[in-house]
Amino acid sequence: xxxxxxxxxxxxxxxxxxxxxxxxxxxxxxxxxxxxxxxxxxxxxxxxxxxxxxxxxxxxxxxxxxxxxxxxxxxxxxxxxxxxxxxxxxxxxxxxxxxxxxxxxx
Amino acid sequence: xxxxxxxxxxxxxxxxxxxxxxxxxxxxxxxxxxxxxxxxxxxxxxxxxxxxxxxxxxxxxxxxxxxxxxxxxxxxxxxxxxxxxxxxxxxxxxxxxxxxxxxxxxxxxxxxxx
Numbered sequence: 107x108x109x110x111x112x113x114x115x116x117x118x119x120x121x122x123x124x125x126x127x128x129x130x131x132x133x134x135x136x137x138x139x140x141x142x143x144x145x146x147x148x149x150x151x152x153x154x155x156x157x158x159x160x161x162x163x164x165x166x167x168x169x170x171x172x173x174x175x176x177x178x179x180x181x182x183x184x185x186x187x188x189x190x191x192x193x194x195x196x197x198x199x200x201x202x203x204x205x206x207x208x209x210x211x212x
Numbered sequence: 213x214x215x216x217x218x219x220x221x222x223x224x225x226x227x228x229x230x231x232x233x234x235x236x237x238x239x240x241x242x243x244x245x246x247x248x249x250x251x252x253x254x255x256x257x258x259x260x261x262x263x264x265x266x267x268x269x270x271x272x273x274x275x276x277x278x279x280x281x282x283x284x285x286x287x288x289x290x291x292x293x294x295x296x297x298x299x300x301x302x303x304x305x306x307x308x309x310x311x312x313x314x315x316x317x318x319x320x321x322x323x324x325x326x
Contacts, residue, residue, distance in 0.1 A: 139314060147249075147300055149317035192255070199270065200245070200315065202255040 108133045112203035127178040129193030137196035183210045216318035231290040235303030244286035245304040293325045
């Protein structure tokens with residue numbers, strides 16, 4: 107089946123710093139989503155982005171489907187950005203990466 | 213906004229009990245999904261449904277069954293709970309019958325089986 111790899115697995119930032127999270131996938135996909143899982147376990151949709159670039163406030167994402175990767179950019183990070191960020195792709199079914207655990211320190 | 217709700221945030225059950233996890237979505241979505249999330253294993257698909265009374269097995273259906281009697285409601289059933297079913301359970305829904313649509317998740321149910 108399709109493989110989804112996220113990097114880095116862990117990231118620690120000072121408040122105000124910028125970061126880039128990466129998602130690589132091994133086959134063509136119909137759908138790619140980025141989620142933020144908050145400390146209570148809720149998965150919050152960030153982006154639905156099978157291709158192209160989208161921006162939402164301090165967050166933006168780019169998917170280059172032909173090269174099989176997606177990037178999530180977080181600018182001016184805040185402590186509330188802490189949590190785990192998941193990339194999920196749909197090929198035959200939805201597959202999740204292992205996540206990037208982000209900790210933003212005040 | 214899409215709203216997906218799950219019946220319980222936390223649940224504690226005993227081995228052998230029958231457990232029902234309920235999921236309701238309010239946006240008339242055709243597709244509904246049940247996942248479990250475990251440390252080191254990520255999210256794995258248990259079952260999904262693309263229409264009322266329709267269901268398909270995901271990656272790990274063993275020990276589970278599902279019911280979709282109404283479009284808005286998708287239930288996950290543990291016929292005889294076991295300790296290895298202690299996990300976080302997440303329900304999701306998506307809009308159309310086609311694959312590849314955006315999925316929206318509920319808040320999750322953390323189930324502990326003693």
